Amino acid sequence: MIPSLSAGDIGRGDRALEDVDGAQRMNNGGSAPACSSRDAPQTVVAWVTSHRRRQEAIVTTTAPERPVIFVLHGARGDLAKRMVIPGLAELSARGLLPERWALLGTGRAAIDSADFAQIVRSSLETFGPADKAAATQAADALTARASYAQEVVEGEPDGALTGAVAALRHTLATGDNTPDDVLVIHYLAVPPTTFVSITRALGEHGLTKGSRVVYEKPYGTSPDSFRELDDVVHGVLKEEQVFRIDHFLGKEATQNLHVLRFANELFGGVWNREHVEQVQIDVPETLDITDRAEFYDATGAALDMLVTHLFQVAAEVAMEPPHGLDADHVSPAREAAISCFRPLDLAHDVVLGQFDGYQAVAGIADGSTTDTFVAARLWIDNDRWRGVPFLLRTGKRMAVSAQRVTLVLRTPKELFGEEVGPDRISLSLSGDGAIEITTTVKRPGPDLTLGTGTARLALDDVAPGEPLSPYASLVHDVIIGDRSLFTTPAGLRDAWRAFAPLLGPDRPQPLPYRPGSWGPAEARALAAPGGWVLGD
Ligand SMILES: NC(=O)C1=CN([C@@H]2O[C@H](COP(=O)(O)OP(=O)(O)OC[C@H]3O[C@@H](n4cnc5c(N)ncnc54)[C@H](OP(=O)(O)O)[C@@H]3O)[C@@H](O)[C@H]2O)C=CC1
Numbered sequence: 001m002i003p004s005l006s007a008g009d010i011g012r013g014d015r016a017l018e019d020v021d022g023a024q025r026m027n028n029g030g031s032a033p034a035c036s037s038r039d040a041p042q043t044v045v046a047w048v049t050s051h052r053r054r055q056e057a058i059v060t061t062t063a064p065e066r067p068v069i070f071v072l073h074g075a076r077g078d079l080a081k082r083m084v085i086p087g088l089a090e091l092s093a094r095g096l097l098p099e100r101w102a103l104l105g106t107g108r109a110a111i112d113s114a115d116f117a118q119i120v121r122s123s124l125e126t127f128g129p130a131d132k133a134a135a136t137q138a139a140d141a142l143t144a145r146a147s148y149a150q151e152v153v154e155g156e157p158d159g160a161l162t163g164a165v166a167a168l169r170h171t172l173a174t175g176d177n178t179p180d181d182v183l184v185i186h187y188l189a190v191p192p193t194t195f196v197s198i199t200r201a202l203g204e205h206g207l208t209k210g211s212r213v214v215y216e217k218p219y220g221t222s223p224d225s226f227r228e229l230d231d232v233v234h235g236v237l238k239e240e241q242v243f244r245i246d247h248f249l250g251k252e253a254t255q256n257l258h259v260l261r262f263a264n265e266l267f268g269g270v271w272n273r274e275h276v277e278q279v280q281i282d283v284p285e286t287l288d289i290t291d292r293a294e295f296y297d298a299t300g301a302a303l304d305m306l307v308t309h310l311f312q313v314a315a316e317v318a319m320e321p322p323h324g325l326d327a328d329h330v331s332p333a334r335e336a337a338i339s340c341f342r343p344l345d346l347a348h349d350v351v352l353g354q355f356d357g358y359q360a361v362a363g364i365a366d367g368s369t370t371d372t373f374v375a376a377r378l379w380i381d382n383d384r385w386r387g388v389p390f391l392l393r394t395g396k397r398m399a400v401s402a403q404r405v406t407l408v409l410r411t412p413k414e415l416f417g418e419e420v421g422p423d424r425i426s427l428s429l430s431g432d433g434a435i436e437i438t439t440t441v442k443r444p445g446p447d448l449t450l451g452t453g454t455a456r457l458a459l460d461d462v463a464p465g466e467p468l469s470p471y472a473s474l475v476h477d478v479i480i481g482d483r484s485l486f487t488t489p490a491g492l493r494d495a496w497r498a499f500a501p502l503l504g505p506d507r508p509q510p511l512p513y514r515p516g517s518w519g520p521a522e523a524r525a526l527a528a529p530g531g532w533v534l535g536d
């Protein structure tokens with residue numbers, strides 16, 4: 001059966017041709033004006049070439065040669081145990097650490113190296129390799145190199161940490177390396193409120209010399225504290241020494257956003273407002289906050305996840321093709337997208353929530369108004385995305401745990417008199433990542449009726465290759481000095497500008513929601529007409 005075309009279809013066909021042309025122009029950077037002069041478009045071909053070069057570099061990666069002292073600040077904390085220590089163990093098992101390296105735990109607590117070794121061991125038993133023997137092997141490998149020294153404090157005399165770093169520099173520097181050649185990486189796995197004082201202390205005690213410093217997120221907690229922190233940081237460190245981490249940028253699937261789009265015209269061609277109706281970046285979590293109640297109550301979902309991970313992923317989706325894959329090109333392209341984020345419109349585009357029972361959790365202040373849920377409609381004011389809502393949602397104690405980026409594509413709505421189903425490109429960011437394409441197809445059988453099908457590619461099925469967890473991947477980048485997946489002051493300044501309304505007097509009251517639900521019902525309207533793809 002060959003359907004006849006109606007006048008409307010012909011009109012759509014013509015527009016579709018224009019769309020392809022328009023999309024190509026956008027992909028080639030021809031018609032997507034910048035919100036800032038940092039926009040850095042390039043051609044798909046140039047991008048593919050530079051991507052191939054980076055892939056070759058990764059495939060041939062051997063252990064870095066320069067000796068490393070990895071100073072883990074907040075070594076007893078949640079992040080250290082759940083992510084950073086397992087990430088180091090992964091790099092060690094994969095042979096991606098230098099032959100000569102040491103792990104130096106630090107913090108306020110007066111514990112000794114044996115206590116710290118026990119922390120490392122129990123971290124790997126719980127969060128390390130699933131295989132017990134592999135976990136023991138990883139713990140043996142790390143504890144053999146681990147020691148602990150108490151943190152230096154601003155305004156106080158040199159502490160144990162200064163001496164421990166100096167001693168390790170000498171121990172690790174043999175052969176061609178002098179003590180000064182040893183790279184010291186300070187990883188600040190501590191609450192963001194402590195970044196300023198620890199940075200000052202590192203400067204005062206001479207610990208910034210020849211070092212790289214990794215700052216966890218959020219980098220600042222408001223536009224003002226961001227500026228203050230950045231001034232303090234630049235007072236003691238050069239920008240190339242600073243690595244502001246956002247581990248969502250290190251996820252395999254997030255990195256695949258580049259490849260999927262810039263290396264494949266099938267996707268690159270539709271990556272614009274002509275073809276995309278909505279973008280959804282949805283990170284519901286079943287997770288509770290009981291283990292980190294104090295930190296969480298002072299932070300909340302919007303600061304913990306929205307201005308950080310969800311904004312960065314939105315920028316990854318939205319950015320123009322960069323000229324190359326190095327930090328000098330990727331970061332400016334990502335930042336140019338952030339510079340086009342419109343400040344959040346609290347009256348129409350933001351819903352905050354707090355799960356029932358939150359205030360009864362030990363460590364949560366009575367009458368706390370901290371948000372455990374946030375849904376926001378973000379607008380990106382440039383030619384590529386004007387009019388396309390970026391729907392961002394995340395929360396604790398929700399119905400499911402998922403991390404999904406979905407481009408909801410425009411469809412003709414009706415074909416052969418039948419309703420056309422959804423058309424979506426989506427990436428699952430959790431675990432090793434996956435790409436899913438949902439599209440309208442012919443339903444099998446004698447009649448020409450329409451159905452919906454989904455094709456799924458698990459990224460760890462792509463051979464040859466073995467995925468790296470985000471923390472392992474980003475720590476490796478710090479060691480080799482690759483800053484392309486780290487945030488920069490310019491991008492963060494614009495992120496804070498767009499987020500600032502949520503810190504002002506008009507911040508909405510969090511609405512109650514039932515644990516195990518999809519958050520307050522009021523968040524549904526943000527995703528109209530189609531609703532949230534993952535649920536409710
Ligand atoms: N936990 C997670 O899942 C994730 C956390 N992050 C980020 O990592 C950082 C750390 O988070 P998390 O580990 O959960 O936090 P924790 O509350 O577990 O704190 C980590 C460590 O910081 C030290 N610390 C706490 N308060 C102070 C202080 N006032 N001065 C100096 N040191 C202090 C403590 O060590 P000691 O008592 O030994 O000094 C503590 O163990 C935060 O910036 C967070 O946003 C990022 C991604 C995920």
Ligand SMILES: O=C1O[C@H](COP(=O)(O)O)[C@@H](O)[C@H](O)[C@H]1O
Pocket residue numbers: 285287304
């Ligand atoms: O940074 C954070 O991220 C985790 C979620 O990330 P995942 O990739 O480790 O699942 C979130 O639970 C936490 O609240 C936040 O601080």
